[in-house]
Amino acid sequence: MTTRAKPRLGVFKFSSCDGCQLSLLDCELELLAVTDAVEIAYFLEATRKDMKGPFDVVLVEGSITTPHEAELIRQIRKSTKALITIGACATSGGIQALRNFTDVNGFLDIVYARPDYIETLETATPIAEHVAVDFELRGCPINKHQLLEVLNAFLNKRKPNIPHYAECIECKQRGTVCVMVAKGIACLGPVTQAGCGGLCPATHRGCFGCFGPMETPNTGALADRFLGELKQDKGTVQRAFRSFNANAPAFREESLKHD
Amino acid sequence: MPDSQAVIDRKDLGAMFALLAEEGYQPVAPRVHDGAVLYAPVSGPDDLPKGIGDEEEGGHYRLTERGDAKLFGHTKPVQGLKAHLYPARQKLWSAERAGHGFRIVKDQDPAPRYAFIGVRACELSAMLIQDKVFEGGPYADKGYAERRRNCFLVVVTCDHAGAACFCASQQTGPDVSEGYDLKLAEIIDGGRHVFLAEAGSEKGRALLDRLPRQAASEADLKAASDQRQAAAAGQKRAMISGVAELLAAQLESRHWEDVAKRCMSCGNCTMVCPTCFCSTMEDATDLSGLKAERTRKWDSCFSIDYSYIHGGSVRNSGASRYRQWMTHKLSHWVKQFGVSGCVGCGRCIIWCPVGIDITAEAKAILKGA
Numbered sequence: 195m196t197t198r199a200k201p202r203l204g205v206f207k208f209s210s211c212d213g214c215q216l217s218l219l220d221c222e223l224e225l226l227a228v229t230d231a232v233e234i235a236y237f238l239e240a241t242r243k244d245m246k247g248p249f250d251v252v253l254v255e256g257s258i259t260t261p262h263e264a265e266l267i268r269q270i271r272k273s274t275k276a277l278i279t280i281g282a283c284a285t286s287g288g289i290q291a292l293r294n295f296t297d298v299n300g301f302l303d304i305v306y307a308r309p310d311y312i313e314t315l316e317t318a319t320p321i322a323e324h325v326a327v328d329f330e331l332r333g334c335p336i337n338k339h340q341l342l343e344v345l346n347a348f349l350n351k352r353k354p355n356i357p358h359y360a361e362c363i364e365c366k367q368r369g370t371v372c373v374m375v376a377k378g379i380a381c382l383g384p385v386t387q388a389g390c391g392g393l394c395p396a397t398h399r400g401c402f403g404c405f406g407p408m409e410t411p412n413t414g415a416l417a418d419r420f421l422g423e424l425k426q427d428k429g430t431v432q433r434a435f436r437s438f439n440a441n442a443p444a445f446r447e448e449s450l451k452h453d
Numbered sequence: 454m455p456d457s458q459a460v461i462d463r464k465d466l467g468a469m470f471a472l473l474a475e476e477g478y479q480p481v482a483p484r485v486h487d488g489a490v491l492y493a494p495v496s497g498p499d500d501l502p503k504g505i506g507d508e509e510e511g512g513h514y515r516l517t518e519r520g521d522a523k524l525f526g527h528t529k530p531v532q533g534l535k536a537h538l539y540p541a542r543q544k545l546w547s548a549e550r551a552g553h554g555f556r557i558v559k560d561q562d563p564a565p566r567y568a569f570i571g572v573r574a575c576e577l578s579a580m581l582i583q584d585k586v587f588e589g590g591p592y593a594d595k596g597y598a599e600r601r602r603n604c605f606l607v608v609v610t611c612d613h614a615g616a617a618c619f620c621a622s623q624q625t626g627p628d629v630s631e632g633y634d635l636k637l638a639e640i641i642d643g644g645r646h647v648f649l650a651e652a653g654s655e656k657g658r659a660l661l662d663r664l665p666r667q668a669a670s671e672a673d674l675k676a677a678s679d680q681r682q683a684a685a686a687g688q689k690r691a692m693i694s695g696v697a698e699l700l701a702a703q704l705e706s707r708h709w710e711d712v713a714k715r716c717m718s719c720g721n722c723t724m725v726c727p728t729c730f731c732s733t734m735e736d737a738t739d740l741s742g743l744k745a746e747r748t749r750k751w752d753s754c755f756s757i758d759y760s761y762i763h764g765g766s767v768r769n770s771g772a773s774r775y776r777q778w779m780t781h782k783l784s785h786w787v788k789q790f791g792v793s794g795c796v797g798c799g800r801c802i803i804w805c806p807v808g809i810d811i812t813a814e815a816k817a818i819l820k821g822a
């Protein structure tokens with residue numbers, strides 16, 4: 195059996211908190227298998243080695259919030275065969291996309307002593323709005339098992355087993371008692387893509403929507419339930435849809451209905 | 454079979470659990486967990502939901518205090534026994550690379566021996582339906598068949614119906630006439646707390662013979678029959694008659710679009726339905742590509758991938774997905790398996806986060822027909 199040449203992996207960060215990259219380090223034992231299978235050619239969180247492309251696969255964390263980032267992502271795209279975005283920031287814009295609903299210059303004046311030193315864009319946008327993306331891995335943060343699955347699928351040239359159905363399916367597969375039905379707690383699970391394994395409902399909280407909209411999100415039906423039986427006010431419903439994935443189109447449109 | 458009927462005192466119920474455990478069964482019974490009654494492993498009657506009832510409506514469930522000492526005073530648990538007989542995730546086989554080919558690794562766990570205690574009529578009917586699905590026809594599911602063959606069934610008849618129950622209209626309950634090993638009716642009369650027991654199989658008779666028991670009185674038989682009648686008469690919901698033919702003729706009903714506005718395609722109804730059996734296969738490799746395994750996972754007709762065929766998915770609209778679920782349950786199932794796919798347990802109504810009610814949707818389709 196011929197051994198295949200090790201694919202070269204790069205991990206890049208844009209506007210984000212580093213949490214998703216850290217999921218890769220969090221893989222611990224499995225990480226050794228990853229380093230056996232790929233050559234980590236660029237990953238500042240893990241190694242000082244700063245090697246240049248070309249890459250076979252690049253993982254991108256973070257959203258595009260500055261003109262410099264918008265330029266850099268184009269260069270990275272040119273230097274890699276496959277580009278996989280990881281996390282809510284890279285796939286929808288992240289929590290920083292809250293700026294998309296307001297005037298960013300207002301923040302600059304409040305936060306910075308010299309706003310004129312700051313070069314920023316009006317919006318925080320996902321990578322796919324700037325360059326072609328081969329696979330989007332959702333989550334805030336991503337689930338390390340899903341990350342390994344995507345890398346594994348890429349290395350073995352198969353389709354990743356990443357479902358796009360609702361979080362509720364994972365919740366039921368896990369055997370969790372539905373917090374919305376049995377406790378009256380608002381839960382975004384029915385409109386959120388599976389991925390975490392049903393973490394929050396299993397600890398008696400509603401789903402926060404970390405994995406973004408599921409494949410066919412009927413956010414209006416859920417918002418009606420929140421406003422009706424669960425007696426929430428418009429502001430609470432708006433805030434539910436306006437968090438880590440505020441800029442994902444389905445969540446964005448729903449939140450705009452509750453101004 | 455009058456000799457197969459007897460009365461067991463509440464204080465002697467523990468002996469039943471002990472005898473079953475002695476025979477190598479793992480007793481699984483209703484138990485309170487996370488604010489709900491679930492089927493879970495138990496060691497004896499003290500683990501049962503004493504004095505607990507349940508309140509249910511569309512998208513709503515709460516536990517209640519009954520104010521008595523009944524152990525089976527609730528109705529059906531949250532999830533059916535399919536979670537035990539047909540687990541949500543199940544490894545089917547694994548393989549490892551061997552030269553230019555591969556070798557199948559034999560690593561199946563032995564099938565568990567469950568004693569299911571507190572099974573309701575609707576649950577048992579659902580199990581008999583899944584038997585047809587998994588064991589009927591040329592492609593029997595050996596794992597299911599083995600788990601099913603290994604199990605001991607103690608059914609309990611309902612003394613009242615939950616607000617979402619409609620087994621009476623589906624002729625699947627609340628009484629049970631076949632398919633069990635032992636049938637119990639729980640009777641509290643003043644200070645007397647007993648179980649009217651009836652064996653339904655040789656296994657059941659053998660167990661009953663070993664339990665401390667007295668002869669059943671006329672009053673006990675009447676109390677049990679009154680309870681069954683109350684459970685049937687108290688049902689607030691019913692499935693309309695002729696629903697199989699109605700739905701088959703209403704595939705273009707405008708009502709499907711109406712449901713789709715409310716339905717989120719979240720799949721909860723299919724997950725909790727005790728007869729739903731759809732699954733998907735997941736093949737995974739390890740990073741080196743030297744090992745592979747195949748897992749069967751519950752899937753749902755509400756997912757887009759479920760109807761994916763070469764080139765795309767067949768059921769892209771919410772209306773088409775809800776129609777698939779409802780027409781399969783209530784109509785095509787009859788052609789496929791000779792019975793309705795709905796036993797009227799009401800779980801899909803309770804655990805739908807927005808409370809969509811299959812009996813109400815059927816009525817609405819009839820009205821628009």
Ligand code: SF4
Nearest residue numbers: 362365372373381383
């Ligand atoms: S708790 Fe949330 S995610 Fe889980 S089934 Fe209920 S609505 Fe869905």
Ligand code: SF4
Nearest residue numbers: 726795796798799801
């Ligand atoms: S369709 Fe609903 S009521 Fe009928 S068996 Fe399934 S869960 Fe129970």
Ligand code: SF4
Nearest residue numbers: 529575611618620626
């Ligand atoms: S549907 Fe019938 S058998 Fe099932 S819990 Fe309700 S009354 Fe009992």
Ligand code: SF4
Nearest residue numbers: 716717719720722805
């Ligand atoms: S009927 Fe209810 S539980 Fe079923 S998919 Fe629609 S919203 Fe979810």
